[in-house]
Amino acid sequence: MKAVAMPTVSRVAVCGGTHGNELAGIYLVREMLKKRADGTEPVSVVTVMSNPRAAQLCVRYVETDLNRCFTRAALSAPVSETSPYEMVRSQELNALLGPKASMQAVDLLCDLHNTTANTGLCLITYSDRDWICLHICKHLQAQMASTPVRYVHFDIPLNEAYSLDSVGKHGFAMEIGPQPHGVVRSVIFSAMQEGVQLMMDWICQFNSGTLFEGGWVDVYTMVKNIDYPRDSETHVITAAVHPDLQDRDFCLLHPGDPMFLCFSGETLRYRGKEALYPFFINEGAYYEKGVALSLARKRRVQIPSVL
Numbered sequence: 001m002k003a004v005a006m007p008t009v010s011r012v013a014v015c016g017g018t019h020g021n022e023l024a025g026i027y028l029v030r031e032m033l034k035k036r037a038d039g040t041e042p043v044s045v046v047t048v049m050s051n052p053r054a055a056q057l058c059v060r061y062v063e064t065d066l067n068r069c070f071t072r073a074a075l076s077a078p079v080s081e082t083s084p085y086e087m088v089r090s091q092e093l094n095a096l097l098g099p100k101a102s103m104q105a106v107d108l109l110c111d112l113h114n115t116t117a118n119t120g121l122c123l124i125t126y127s128d129r130d131w132i133c134l135h136i137c138k139h140l141q142a143q144m145a146s147t148p149v150r151y152v153h154f155d156i157p158l159n160e161a162y163s164l165d166s167v168g169k170h171g172f173a174m175e176i177g178p179q180p181h182g183v184v185r186s187v188i189f190s191a192m193q194e195g196v197q198l199m200m201d202w203i204c205q206f207n208s209g210t211l212f213e214g215g216w217v218d219v220y221t222m223v224k225n226i227d228y229p230r231d232s233e234t235h236v237i238t239a240a241v242h243p244d245l246q247d248r249d250f251c252l253l254h255p256g257d258p259m260f261l262c263f264s265g266e267t268l269r270y271r272g273k274e275a276l277y278p279f280f281i282n283e284g285a286y287y288e289k290g291v292a293l294s295l296a297r298k299r300r301v302q303i304p305s306v307l
Contacts, residue, residue: 001214001304004131008207009107009170013046013097014196016112018067018164019285020054023184024176024192025112031193042204046106050093050164053085058182060285061086067111070166072159075100090164098167101158108132109168110199112192115177116284118247120148121195125172126161128153128219132170134303135212139202140195147176147191150250152279152296153221174199178247181284206306214305220250220277220296228292229260229268238262241282241292249279253295260292 014032016025032047049055051066062085069075069090079088098105121144123137137151152175158166165171174195179188206212228237239260245253253259254275260268276295280286283293 001302003211003214003305003307006131006306007107009043009132009203010207011044011046011106011108012200012203013048013106013109013168014112015048015050015093015097015109015164017052017055018050018111019060019065019113019181020051020056020062021058021060021181022112022114022179023058023182024114024179024189026055027184027189028112028192028196042207043200045200046097048093048096050111051086051089060181066090067113067164068162070094070100070164071162072100074162093164094167100167106168107170108203109165109171110196111163111165111171111173112196113173113175114179114181114188115175115280116180117177117249117280117282119175119177119249119279120150121191122150122152122175122279123172124152124154124163124165124175126154126156126158126166128155128221128301130170131303131306132206133172134217134219134301135206135306136172136199136202138215138217138303139212140198141217143198144191144194147194148250149195151217151219153219155221209307211305211307214303216300216302218298219301220279220298223276223295223297225291225294226259227290228287229262237287238264239268242267245278245293246282249281250277252276253278 016029053062064084064086066086075094141149165173179185229239239262242258242261244258252275257270259270278293281293
């Protein structure tokens with residue numbers, strides 16, 4: 001593939017606390033806010049506490065999930081004094097960092113998240129052809145020896161993209177786990193801090209004219225979500241994730257493999273027709289969303305050299 005000349009990444013946003021009980025991003029943003037810019041930095045960085053009310057209460061959200069409020073429809077909906085706090089806040093963030101899909105939007109938006117699942121570090125985005133995001137992922141994979149780094153693609157049109165990172169011209173959620181909600185683990189905080197620093201290092205080198213060689217990146221495209229087995233009348237869950245599957249995020253799940261262990265003792269197996277890659281296995285925040293795990297299909301994407 002021929003080298004691709006791309007515009008510089010001059011405006012970057014790093015956001016934490018979109019979910020107020022995912023503490024690594026909250027504490028990292030607080031640390032970043034302590035460092036005052038002196039005007040000599042090669043990149044303009046906006047550091048934002050996305051959901052300060054939820055962060056203060058150490059809850060995922062106050063009234064509704066902020067990270068589901070950034071569709072085009074939600075951002076254009078009228079708000080009033082009775083609107084959920086997060087709906088109002090999403091429009092404030094869109095005005096600060098966007099507007100979404102506009103030339104005024106920040107060049108890159110990195111939104112920091114934690115998961116209770118054993119995912120390692122994931123860059124979650126809506127494009128499998130965003131050369132900037134893919135090159136950043138490739139750089140992190142080469143530099144982070146102690147943390148697995150993966151690129152996760154949600155195949156959703158930009159208008160329907162619902163998370164904060166979709167506001168930037170380029171953007172991703174940097175999701176790292178496992179970490180319980182309401183808790184900060186030093187190893188997870190350090191991995192997130194390293195990931196953000198490596199991202200900034202790559203941007204600085206890219207903006208200075210460095211040629212980054214192309215190559216291949218494995219992309220995990222989300223196929224579907226799987227709910228827990230539930231009672232047909234009460235809708236209460238009747239099984240937990242099987243111990244053979246628990247903590248095996250991004251390990252191939254084959255048809256017939258154990259998926260759930262019923263509270264009655266019965267093992268329920270994966271009935272899909274193709275082997276897929278599970279992730280967000282038993283994510284604590286997804287019980288309310290009816291998601292026990294997500295399944296992805298993996299393929300290798302060739303990325304061009306960029307400069």
